[in-house]
Amino acid sequence: MALFSANGLGVLRHRNFSLYLSARLLSALAVNMQSVAIGWQVYAVTGNVYDLGLIGLAQFAPFFLLILxxxxxxxxxxxxTVITCCFVLQLLCGLLLFLLSWAGLKSIWPVLSVLALYGSARAFMMPASQAILINMVPPESFSKAVxxxxxxxxxxxxxxxxxGGLLYLAGATTVYVTVAALLSISICLMLATRIPPQQVQREPASWHTLLEGLRFVWSRPVVLGAISLDLFAxxxxxxxxxxxxxxxxxLHAGPAMLGLLRxxxxxxxxxxxxxLAxxxxxxxxxxxxxxxxxxxxxGTIVLGTTSNAMLALAALFxxxxxxxxxxYIRHILVQVETPDAIRGRVSAVNAVFIGASNELGEFESGVTAxxxxxxxxxxxxxxxxLAVTGIWxxxxxxxAKMDRFPHAGRES
Structure with a gap:
């Protein structure tokens, strides 16, 4: 285990872990650039905050249907392989958004259709990417890897x-071309990554196997409490x-300020x-x-009560x-408590809660606004x-009273 020193950066010495992190970095960079361009385009076309909520709903609907x-x-x-295929589908979404912008965007519905496709890719991406990390590092280095x-x-x-905000000044098409280039590199990096064998589940798909992750989460109050807290908060x-x-x-600002806020x-x-590393x-x-x-x-309350850009940035920080x-705590709890054979399905349940809190939360915010x-x-x-925090x-x-992580003795 010399490759994994006690130093938080020791895990980066592992070639495959570094390749995976590089692919994740570039794909996440692309997705976040793309989100700024989409948000600004949609609001520029309609000027309606409700339509900003539809961006989240368009991604969440297919995500919810496909995640289990x-x-x-x-x-x-x-x-x-699953992660690589998801990167390819995200690349296709970026190219479609480029074509829509190049042709001149007059309606948001084509964009929402592409986002539904992106939500499908994200549904398969999240369980695989959450479950794969623990396969790449020894148990005693897992918290540092997280x-x-x-x-x-x-x-x-x-x-x-x-x-993304700065590139948008040159046009939305510039953003989407850059997104496609970054995702192409991510695909190459994932193809070069080698992962140790996992405990592959050979049992045929059925309602019983699909719901195995949900049953596991329901039987573990610590895991259920952690992921449901995130959902509602x-x-x-x-x-x-x-x-x-x-x-x-x-704030009476433009896309560059939007980029800073994001x-x-x-x-x-x-x-x-x-x-934490x-x-x-x-x-x-x-x-x-x-x-x-x-x-x-x-921080959310402060954000809603200020018109000062610096205070808004501080609240978001x-x-x-x-x-x-x-x-950080939720991810460790879920992964160390779950057997590898069902880790993907438990990660899928976790992803349902995360997806609901993010995309469905965006729709809820648009509706309430x-x-x-x-x-x-x-x-x-x-x-x-704050009310949810107290209730949970x-x-x-x-x-609430947990002092140490389960199996904490394995941590170095």
């Missing part, structure tokens, strides 16, 4: 929106979909994830998790930092997040 079968695929087939994996992802979330507190309206109507949470997240959380796990969600909710703590106004929607979302601490005391 996708978990079975991640257990039955090679996870590296932190580094999150750090790499959030670096892309930092750079991607800003770069982010569902009510999701402000990402409203950032184009916040940038243009409240970047700020990632900066907070990457600062925390880098710190060197100083992993080992005590008071439950308290740290609930504190992270509470910080996320408080804190939201990203708090969310990173929660994500159209009903109550942008500012009230943000403030109500933050208050609801009462409902899942075993999680």
């Amino acid at each position: 079968p996708a978990g079975h695929v991640a257990d039955r087939y090679n996870r590296r 932190a580094l994996n999150s750090s790499i992802f959030h670096v892309a979330v930092i750079v991607g929106p800003t770069l 982010v569902l009510f507190g999701g402000a990402t979909a409203l950032l184009p309206a916040l940038a243009r109507d409240v 970047t700020a949470p990632a900066i907070g997240a990457v600062v925390i994830s880098v710190a 060197f100083w992993p959380i080992t005590r008071r796990v439950g308290s740290w998790m609930f504190a992270g969600v509470a910080v996320f909710g408080a 804190l939201m990203g930092a708090g969310d990173m703590v929660s994500v 159209s009903w109550f106004g942008l500012v009230r929607a943000l403030v109500l979302g933050g208050v609801a997040t 601490m009462w409902r899942f005391p075993v999680l």
